Amino acid sequence: xxxxxxxxxxxxxxxxxxxxxxxxxxxxxxxxxxxxxxxxxxxxxxxxxxxxxxxxxxxxxxxxxxxxxxxxxxxxxxxxxxxxxxxxxxxxxxxxxxxxxxxxxxxxxxxxxxxxxxxxxxxxxxxxxxxxxxxxxxxxxxxxxxxxxxxxxxxxxxxxxxxxxxxxxxxxxxxxxxxxxxxxxxxxxxxxxxxxxxxxxxxxxxxxxxxxxxxxxxxxxxxxxxxxxxxxxxxxxxxxxxxxxxxxxxxxxxxxxxxxxxxxxxxxxxxxxxxxxxxxxxxxxxxxxxxxxxxxxxxxxxxxxxxxxx
Amino acid sequence: xxxxxxxxxxxxxxxxxxxxxxxxxxxxxxxxxxxxxxxxxxxxxxxxxxxxxxxxxxxxxxxxxxxxxxxxxxxxxxxxxxxxxxxxxxxxxxxxxxxx
Numbered sequence: 001x002x003x004x005x006x007x008x009x010x011x012x013x014x015x016x017x018x019x020x021x022x023x024x025x026x027x028x029x030x031x032x033x034x035x036x037x038x039x040x041x042x043x044x045x046x047x048x049x050x051x052x053x054x055x056x057x058x059x060x061x062x063x064x065x066x067x068x069x070x071x072x073x074x075x076x077x078x079x080x081x082x083x084x085x086x087x088x089x090x091x092x093x094x095x096x097x098x099x100x101x102x103x104x105x106x107x108x109x110x111x112x113x114x115x116x117x118x119x120x121x122x123x124x125x126x127x128x129x130x131x132x133x134x135x136x137x138x139x140x141x142x143x144x145x146x147x148x149x150x151x152x153x154x155x156x157x158x159x160x161x162x163x164x165x166x167x168x169x170x171x172x173x174x175x176x177x178x179x180x181x182x183x184x185x186x187x188x189x190x191x192x193x194x195x196x197x198x199x200x201x202x203x204x205x206x207x208x209x210x211x212x213x214x215x216x217x218x219x220x221x222x223x224x225x226x227x228x229x230x231x232x233x234x235x236x237x238x239x240x241x242x243x244x245x246x247x248x249x250x251x252x253x254x255x256x257x258x259x260x261x262x263x264x265x266x267x268x269x270x271x272x273x274x275x276x277x278x279x280x281x282x283x284x285x286x287x288x289x290x291x292x293x294x295x296x297x298x299x300x301x302x303x304x305x306x307x308x309x310x
Numbered sequence: 311x312x313x314x315x316x317x318x319x320x321x322x323x324x325x326x327x328x329x330x331x332x333x334x335x336x337x338x339x340x341x342x343x344x345x346x347x348x349x350x351x352x353x354x355x356x357x358x359x360x361x362x363x364x365x366x367x368x369x370x371x372x373x374x375x376x377x378x379x380x381x382x383x384x385x386x387x388x389x390x391x392x393x394x395x396x397x398x399x400x401x402x403x404x405x406x407x408x409x410x
Contacts, residue, residue: 084380
C-alpha cells in the first residue's frame with residue numbers, strides 16, 4: 001500500500017487534484033481509497049455523492065471514498081479516555097470532577113491528535129485492502145502540525161520514559177535495601193513490566209513510532225498544490241520547508257489553475273519554489289474554466305510520478 | 311536447672327538478635343531515606359513535566375498526559391504533598407540531613 005497526501009493553501013484545488021489522482025490510479029487498475037481529513041469536506045461534492053466516516057464504493061468501481069470527521073474522532077477518543085478516568089477517579093464524581101474532565105475536549109491539540117489516531121488506524125487496518133490511499137488534508141497550518149505530531153510526541157515520550165526508568169530504578173533500590181515498596185496500602189511498582197505508567201508510555205511510543213516510520217518511508221508521498229500567485233507561493237514555500245524539516249518524502253508539486261503556461265508570474269513562482277530543490281518535479285495542471293462535475297477525469301496524466309516512484 | 315539456664319541464654323540471644331536486626335533495619339531505613347526523598351522528587355518532576363501546561367513549563371502534548379492520568383494517582387498525591395510543603399523545603403532538607 002502507498003499513501004499520497006495532498007496539501008496546500010485553502011482553495012488551490014487540493015481536493016480536486018486528490019480526486020483526479022485517485023480516479024486515475026483506479027483507472028490504471030489499482031484499488032484506491034480517497035480520504036478527506038479536511039473539515040471543509042469537498043470530496044463528496046466532487047464525486048456528487050453523500051459521504052460519511054464510513055467508506056463508500058464509488059459506482060461499483062475500485063475507488064472508495066471516505067470523509068473523516070475530525071470532531072467526531074476527537075469526541076470518540078476523549079470519551080474512551082474519559083470513561084477510564086471516571087472509573088479510576090470515581091470518588092471525584094460527587095465533586096463534579098467529571099465535568100472538569102469533559103472540558104479536556106476543548107484543549108488545544110485534540111483535533112490534531114484525533115487526526116493522527118485516525119491516520120494510524122487507517123494505516124494499520126487498510127494496509128492489505130488497498131493499493132493506494134489518497135489523503136486530502138486540511139489547510140497548511142493544521143497539516144504541518146498533524147505531520148509533525150508523531151515526531152514531537154515520540155521525542156517527549158522518550159524523555160518521560162527516561163525519567164520513569166530513573167524512578168523505577170530508585171524504587172527498586174529501596175525495595176532491595178529495606179524490603180518495602182508499598183505506601184498506605186497501595187503497592188508501588190518497581191519493575192518496568194509491572195508499572196502501568198511505563199507500559200502505557202511504551203505502548204504510546206510504539207503507536208507514534210509506527211505512524212512516524214510510515215510517514216517517513218518511501219511508501220508515502222506528500223504533494224503540494226499551488227496556484228500561480230504569490231500568496232500561494234509563500235505558503236507553499238513554508239509548507240515545503242516544513243515537510244523537509246520533518247524528513248518527509250516529497251516528489252511532486254502541482255501547479256494548478258495555470259491560465260497560460262508561459263505567463264511570467266507562473267514561471268517566477270515555479271522558479272522561486274524550486275530553488276535548491278532538485279528532488280521535486282512540477283506537474284502543470286491547466287485551469288478548467290467551467291468547474292464541471294466531471295473535472296476529475298482530466299486528460300492529463302497526473303499519476304506518472306507515483307508510478308515511476310513505485 | 312539446665313532448662314532455666316538454657317532459657318536465659320535463649321532470651322539473651324533473642325535480645326541480641328532483636329537488637330542487631332533493629333539496628334540493621336534502622337540503618338537500612340537511614341540509607342533508603344535519601345533515595346526515597348529522591349524518588350519523591352522525581353515523581354513530582356514527572357507529573358509536573360507531564361502537566362506542564364498547567365504550570366507554564368514546556369510540556370508534552372496534553373493527550374499524553376490525558377492517557378497517563380488514570381495511572382498517576384500516587385504521583386499526583388506526591389505532587390500535592392510537595393506543593394503543600396514547598397514553603398518549608400529547608401526544614402525538609404535539614405531533617406533529611408539530620409541537622410537540628
